[in-house]
Amino acid sequence: MTLERLATAWAVFQGLVVEAMPFLLLGVAIASIARWLNPGGAWLQRLPSHPLGGPLTGAALGFALPACECGNVPVARRLLAGGAPLATALGFLFAAPVLNPIVLASTWAAFPDRPWLLLARPGGALVLSLVLASLLRLLPEAVLLTPALLEERRLSQPLEAVGLLERRGGVIGAAPSAAVPAAPRRPPLGEALGHGVREFNNLALLLVAGSGIAALVQTLLPRSWLLALGSSPTLSILALMLLAVVVSVCSSVDAFLALGFAAQVTPGALLAFLLLGPVVDLKSIGLFGVLLRPRAIALTTAGAALATLLIGQWVNLWKL
Template structure:
């Protein structure tokens, strides 16, 4: 059972981190401003930051809400045996099944983390859960349609995005199956909740399921929300103060375009349902393979998403996940470029 003192210290550390980052952001805004301190609130870059920060929050909150509601429903209504029966023992079939689940339940990457934590606690193997995290934001009808619409005259872009996402998820899922054998969640929340219910003198089965559903959803919403806020803060600062023109200039250096677009996907942290239209706006500047890199890497690994993953998974697994996504997406897009895609 987790030590309450350790949990309290962890929460306090997270709050302190958010306060420090916020303070750094305020100082950076002040230093970068050419105006007097009294005019700081009217500085154009601060106005841009506020617009970006709020737009990210507004865009992500509905998906966070969907994710925590799915997570709560899984906790209350779906048994461990049901989840275990859904995933075949064969790892390849398990990965394919997880991909199909991602298509059936199209959850944006913002809502993926709370849902996947609950699936793991219910018995989904880590390799299948990893696959679900990777393909869920991309291999779904909404993203397929938005990508097809953005690149209506280039259907190969849609096919390449979906195909590369599946192949990357397959490769990473098999690596996780082969080499990661231990529990990678930061703590076993289910046992903690069971302890609290026993301590209070009643069992979850005796509770009203509607009340239990809302309790789980509210708790998860606030836990994930603080990481979304921190991610939105960092993304807003980066987008407001890092010149896109200077970044785009780097894209003309031989071999750097794919890396640059992957970096933009990480920093911009766009929702996978809308990032194809942003990628399309770069079509005259960057190669098709680098645009695919942007549309595959961003949903799989971005700034706000990695902060939310860090709240659920152990640091070593987050580092492994990030490294594998980077290597396979970059290698896959280089292969596309070599094939003169």
């Protein structure tokens, strides 16, 4: 790699980290406050678990919390660790990066002359969240979630749902209904802040590593190669999907990046870029490692890519 390319990669890396780090900090702050205010996660367990109502509820939570694809990971982890239904937590994880006021406002500012896109992007994000939540719910939790998160989640489950042995505590052999768990205490504020700092440090390392990989790949793979395929209905979608994964730009500003090449690509490809990037890119795949096992991450990537391709194809049939 020449010095010029190395300097470009460094500049891209800095841009990605500076752009994403505030949202990661915001997400960790939201998760830490939720853990301090509601240590037992009682309200989380009351969220709907319906295959349709759960993801829609998670998407609604995403509208209320302005976190991009980096900031939504610690919040989704807090939901899962607190015992929230899988459907709701996964719906939030996959829909929140698009269905929040900052992203919707930036999309409106970038494309005021394309009203169909202002409806298609949040609509497509809802479809993706429903598809991915339904797909991942087919896996048992022990196969889906990381061991550390699974153990935290089991500790938050009601005794009638998870036995004492599964909680790794209590009296061996006692009937679940015979034990009355103590009400969870609110941790001291300093303890909650310390937990948040440790979580931020762990996630920040993953974010930095993912941003470094994205910067190198983006430097070695010029965008002009991908945009040259912009006129082909199917190849343009595939090219822009790959571009979305590679550039790994935050969902709060990706609409302005897309504005620079919107006239060169098909409508379906433009929508595919705005849908896939917030769900799966090189930096978010690393962050998923604190939630999901590798098999689940691979299933998420494949499912998101296939659903985005189908949505893009449908839009091209409609708009071309």
